[in-house]
Amino acid sequence: GNSVTQMEGPVTLSEEAFLTINCTYTATGYPSLFWYVQYPGEGLQLLLKATKADDKGSNKGFEATYRKETTSFHLEKGSVQVSDSAVYFCALSDTGGGNKLTFGTGTQLKVEL
């Protein structure tokens, strides 16, 4: 079945540091890939997505490229802010008829001044 593997957290960075959160996946067919963010006490918000190989999703300074050859969708940001502190989830969508999402375990990011 489908699966998503994310790097373990928590990740602690200083403000303005470069961020990478690794995500690799196993899936049949051609899933779409997503990054969702969960701020403390809130629900999940879509951060970005990519629907086919080599697509780059981007939003709020975050980027991720759908790499089919390495089955990866790593999240990057050039300069993080304290307000980026949250839990980040990588997910893929099912291609078997329904559209269920399979999530990674989440990576907690803490950005300090």
Place this chain on the structure above:
Amino acid sequence: DSGVTQTPKHLITATGQRVTLRCSPRSGDLSVYWYQQSLDQGLQFLIQYYNGEERAKGNILERFSAQQFPDLHSELNLSSLELGDSALYFCASSVGLAGGPRETQYFGPGTRLLVL
């Protein structure tokens, strides 16, 4: 604000009891999904409805059931509750099925269930 609403926000109940969680999708969305977020299992897909019909089923216990009504709101019923059912339950919605796996799911704020 995603446009997906869930009630109640918090729910505290006892083992053996039954509760109902309610979700209203974004205006115009036909698909509704339920997910469970727990510390030990992470985020897991439970069930999907599309325009009133069950579309896909995930790791949903037999004690749990759901339905989607003609006005497209959905309810998740949890019965014979156990301590291990304590979790955050999310509802999400998407436009429909035509977009397939490319569709974005929009999540509600969740219902936090505590079973004592």
